[in-house]
Amino acid sequence: MSVDDGAVFDSGGLDQLIGVLRSAGYRTIGPIVSDGAIVYGTVTGVNDLPVGWRDHQEPGRYRLEQVSDAHLFDWAVGPSTWKSEFFTAEETVWQASIADGQVTFSEPDDDTGPVAVIGARPCELSALAALDRVLQGGAHPDDRYAVRRSGTFVVAVECGAPAGTCFCSSMGTGPAARAGFDLALTELFDGGHRFQVQVGSAAGAGVLAQVPHRSAGDGDRVARQETLARAEARMGRRLDTDDLPDLLARNLDHPRWEEVAERCLSCGNCTLVCPTCFCSDVKDATDLAGTVERQRRWASCFDVEHSLLHGGPVRPTTASRYRQWLTHKLSTWWDQFGESGCVGCGRCITWCPVGIDLTEEAAAIRTSAGALGSVGSVGRRTS
Amino acid sequence: MTTTKRPTLAVWKFASCDGCQLSLLDCTDELLALAGAMRIAHFNELTRNKVDGPYDVSLVEGSISTPADAERIRDVRRSSHRLITIGACATAGGIQALRNFAGDGEYAGAVYAHPEFVSTLSTSTPVSAHVAVDQELQGCPIDRHQLLEVITAELAGRRPVLPTHTVCQQCKGRGTVCLPVAKGTPCLGPVTRAGCGALCPSIGRGCFGCFGPSEGSNTGALAGRLLDDGMAPVDASALFATFYAGDPVFGDRALALAKTGEPAPVDDQDRPA
Numbered sequence: 001m002s003v004d005d006g007a008v009f010d011s012g013g014l015d016q017l018i019g020v021l022r023s024a025g026y027r028t029i030g031p032i033v034s035d036g037a038i039v040y041g042t043v044t045g046v047n048d049l050p051v052g053w054r055d056h057q058e059p060g061r062y063r064l065e066q067v068s069d070a071h072l073f074d075w076a077v078g079p080s081t082w083k084s085e086f087f088t089a090e091e092t093v094w095q096a097s098i099a100d101g102q103v104t105f106s107e108p109d110d111d112t113g114p115v116a117v118i119g120a121r122p123c124e125l126s127a128l129a130a131l132d133r134v135l136q137g138g139a140h141p142d143d144r145y146a147v148r149r150s151g152t153f154v155v156a157v158e159c160g161a162p163a164g165t166c167f168c169s170s171m172g173t174g175p176a177a178r179a180g181f182d183l184a185l186t187e188l189f190d191g192g193h194r195f196q197v198q199v200g201s202a203a204g205a206g207v208l209a210q211v212p213h214r215s216a217g218d219g220d221r222v223a224r225q226e227t228l229a230r231a232e233a234r235m236g237r238r239l240d241t242d243d244l245p246d247l248l249a250r251n252l253d254h255p256r257w258e259e260v261a262e263r264c265l266s267c268g269n270c271t272l273v274c275p276t277c278f279c280s281d282v283k284d285a286t287d288l289a290g291t292v293e294r295q296r297r298w299a300s301c302f303d304v305e306h307s308l309l310h311g312g313p314v315r316p317t318t319a320s321r322y323r324q325w326l327t328h329k330l331s332t333w334w335d336q337f338g339e340s341g342c343v344g345c346g347r348c349i350t351w352c353p354v355g356i357d358l359t360e361e362a363a364a365i366r367t368s369a370g371a372l373g374s375v376g377s378v379g380r381r382t383s
Numbered sequence: 384m385t386t387t388k389r390p391t392l393a394v395w396k397f398a399s400c401d402g403c404q405l406s407l408l409d410c411t412d413e414l415l416a417l418a419g420a421m422r423i424a425h426f427n428e429l430t431r432n433k434v435d436g437p438y439d440v441s442l443v444e445g446s447i448s449t450p451a452d453a454e455r456i457r458d459v460r461r462s463s464h465r466l467i468t469i470g471a472c473a474t475a476g477g478i479q480a481l482r483n484f485a486g487d488g489e490y491a492g493a494v495y496a497h498p499e500f501v502s503t504l505s506t507s508t509p510v511s512a513h514v515a516v517d518q519e520l521q522g523c524p525i526d527r528h529q530l531l532e533v534i535t536a537e538l539a540g541r542r543p544v545l546p547t548h549t550v551c552q553q554c555k556g557r558g559t560v561c562l563p564v565a566k567g568t569p570c571l572g573p574v575t576r577a578g579c580g581a582l583c584p585s586i587g588r589g590c591f592g593c594f595g596p597s598e599g600s601n602t603g604a605l606a607g608r609l610l611d612d613g614m615a616p617v618d619a620s621a622l623f624a625t626f627y628a629g630d631p632v633f634g635d636r637a638l639a640l641a642k643t644g645e646p647a648p649v650d651d652q653d654r655p656a
């Protein structure tokens with residue numbers, strides 16, 4: 001259905017919206033302040049949201065500060081991702097037990113009820129779409145992901161305050177919400193604290209109908225455009241995506257990979273905070289009672305064991321592992337899925353303990369690639 | 384080992400604090416099942432009963448730090464079908480491997496009134512420096528869930544699942560907010576092997592590195608961050624010189640920091656996996 005941007009409510013309306021979703025049986029998950037960061041957890045109303053909180057982000061550094069106003073979404077994404085709600089960090093795939101020579105298999109019930117995502121940012125809508133394509137868009141969908149993901153209600157919030165590490169405008173994913181939501185809000189301050197609401201689905205319209213609101217006027221629409229323009233101007237980083245997939249594919253032996261490897265810890269934080277990284281590892285466990293369990297856990301291409309084959313790892317060096325990460329996000333993801341694996345959220349930059357910045361690494365390769373021409377190109381499909 | 388006879392289990396102590404072998408007694412819920420699956424043939428912390436070897440599985444705790452122990456570990460190896468070392472002492476020399484960096488008798492002189500009565504080697508070394516080891520389990524102390532994993536894997540005849548990646552990955556898995564990034568707290572998690580479940584960061588304390596280096600870790604880059612955050616080189620050195628000082632990945636970094644005050648003169652990049 002076409003997007004209708006015609007409604008406005010205040011934070012009391014948002015509170016009622018959360019209430020309506022809860023009465024409809026959704027688990028309402030949204031931003032909360034915990035341990036010095038804005039993370040995702042259960043929200044039961046607007047008072048659970050980060051009231052008056054601001055973030056300061058730069059490579060390898062994140063700080064929160066609370067000021068005395070009632071702004072609810074004046075910050076950018078933190079370390080949590082919606083990925084962990086649907087593609088959980090650890091899960092049991094199946095169990096088997098033996099009794100009287102008889103093997104019985106069972107699968108855990110992954111249906112924990114539909115989730116209402118409160119406050120998904122535009123880059124996160126793109127990330128969820130990318131994850132959907134990978135995990136349930138192919139010939140062999142991940143059933144457990146599909147069960148958890150089914151019936152998700154998405155309340156998006158457009159960005160007014162990108163962080164120093166954000167670059168969604170370079171990736172074409174933000175700061176405006178374009179698709180993938182049931183309702184999208186823009187928090188407006190000038191002329192009174194309020195939210196302009198866009199409707200993105202019939203479900204969204206149905207829920208909005210249960211929340212008191214007024215029609216949007218020209219003043220609201222102008223305020224929204226100004227908010228988005230301010231956000232564009234505040235974008236902390238940019239990434240030149242022109243010819244980027246091929247540029248990287250032509251520079252697989254660029255000396256920059258060795259240089260970044262001297263700084264990289266090979267810790268894997270970047271991959272696990274990335275909202276689109278989907279790698280996992282499957283292992284079998286036995287216990288003393290004779291139960292066998294197949295378990296799946298998040299994995300990272302920064303693990304040596306991630307590329308372990310007979311004879312040793314395919315990517316034995318940090319340089320080869322960093323190259324896998326960066327080229328998968330920005331180059332080979334296009335070959336696999338026809339789009340970018342990076343949505344420009346900046347998490348991997350902020351949450352890298354040594355502040356390695358993929359926009360800077362890509363730019364460094366671009367700057368010196370000309371001189372190198374296509375030296376060392378070993379073909380495109382290397383992932 | 385799937386005979387009708389229960390396989391035998393022996394537990395041995397060398398230079399150590401007993402914490403790792405006590406992790407076996409700490410498996411309270413599983414202890415009866417374990418006693419049903421294996422015959423506990425030698426375990427001084429549990430029983431004075433001793434059954435003569437050979438043993439199917441030996442768990443060895445502690446480092447080799449005396450001439451007598453250097454002999455005794457050979458006897459243990461000869462009487463064990465499978466020998467599994469447990470804990471930082473047995474796998475890397477333990478905290479007592481700090482003596483490896485000091486002159487002969489320097490530590491003994493500082494600790495004992497009459498060091499002349501103490502007969503020790505000048506180094507504390509891992510069991511693997513003396514005899515062949517079939518499996519190593521890291522940690523100071525080891526994690527009891529990992530110990531059960533190793534034992535159940537032995538019983539099932541499969542390889543145990545023991546991660547070699549970083550503590551950071553367990554932090555991220557459980558949703559702990561990163562301490563160095565959000566608070567500036569020093570943390571060895573990015574170079575430390577997972578296994579504890581990211582226990583310390585989950586209660587707001589930086590990782591001490593008590594599971595030893597992760598595979599492919601870059602201690603030089605982490606030392607750089609510690610110094611950038613204002614830590615003195617001598618303190619950063621001390622951070623690397625604890626339970627796994629005997630492992631060269633941490634020990635060399637500690638030495639380099641102490642000697643030069645620089646984070647990364649030692650080239651440990653891309654250490655082969």
Ligand code: SF4
Nearest residue numbers: 274342343345346348
């Ligand atoms: S690669 Fe980095 S900036 Fe891009 S989506 Fe992943 S975490 Fe965000």
Ligand code: SF4
Nearest residue numbers: 271277278279301328
């Ligand atoms: S290979 Fe690496 S970059 Fe690609 S999805 Fe997996 S963890 Fe992410």
Ligand code: SF4
Nearest residue numbers: 264265267268270352
């Ligand atoms: S780029 Fe940063 S977060 Fe990623 S593995 Fe390297 S040090 Fe860790």
Ligand code: SF4
Nearest residue numbers: 551554561562570572
């Ligand atoms: S708190 Fe420490 S172990 Fe956890 S992610 Fe941060 S650096 Fe890694």
